Amino acid sequence: MIETSRLLLRPHALEDFEPWYAMFSDRELFRFIAAPQMSREDAWNRLLRYAGHWSLLGYGMFAVFDKATGQFIGDVGHADFHRELGAGFDGYPEASWIMAKPAHGRGLAAEAVSACHDWIAGRHAPARTVCMINPENAASLRLAGKLGYQLFDSRTYKGNPCLMLERVAP
Template sequence: MIETPRLLLRPHALEDFEPWYAMFSDRDLFRFIAVPQLSREDGWNRLLRYAGHWSLLGYGMFAVFDKASGELVGDVGLADFHRGLGERFDGFPEASWIMARSTHGRGLAAEAVAASHEWLARAHAPARTVCIINPDNAASLRLAEKFGYRPFGSSTYKGGPYTMLERLAS
């Protein structure tokens, strides 16, 4: 478990499914992300995939909780999603973040992203991490830039345009 001033981050647990699925059912939250509306079955399988990352790779996505309320407010971490975007992308830890709309504008995403990257650097020390962001998602692009991500290419993923970004270890 990681604790920040306002958040708790930990690997997902089975009891997270209902609040996690409710967050993933907010379609406005996904306007820039190529994620279809998840059925409960697909959502369950995604949660199990998150657990598999930790079991097989030793890193993965964190469930993010607001310390004050105890509510699940996001998914943040690094994973290997095997997106098929080429050798310059696949095989590197991929940063990913999504926070409930109630958190937007409060700096909580930056707090969670910082904590997950600091943890990964201590635990695994990767030389490079990557992420993909829709070029219209200005908020995520700003957040990526804040953490040292720089564009290195573009791609189409699930029918949408994406900027591929990388962050080199310092």
């Protein structure tokens, strides 16, 4: 578990499914993500995939909770999604984040993602992490920049444009 001044982050648990699925059902949150709206079955399989990351790789996605209220507010972490984007991307821990609407505009994404990066650096010390962001997603691009990510390529992924960014360990 990771604790920050305002947040608790931990690997997903079964009881997270309903609030997590509700967040993933909000199409407005997914306007920049190359993923169709998920059925409950697809969402369940994704949550199981998250558990598999922890079991097989020792890292994965964290459920994010508001420490003051206990409310589930997001999903952040690193994963290896095998996206087949090439040697410059595949095989490196891919940073990923999405925050529910109640968390927007409060700096919580930056707090959660920064804590997650500190965690993986302290446990696995990857020389490089990557992320992919839709070029129209200004908020995520700002956050990636604050975290030290730099553009290294751009591609089309599942029919959508994406910027490929990297963060080299200091």
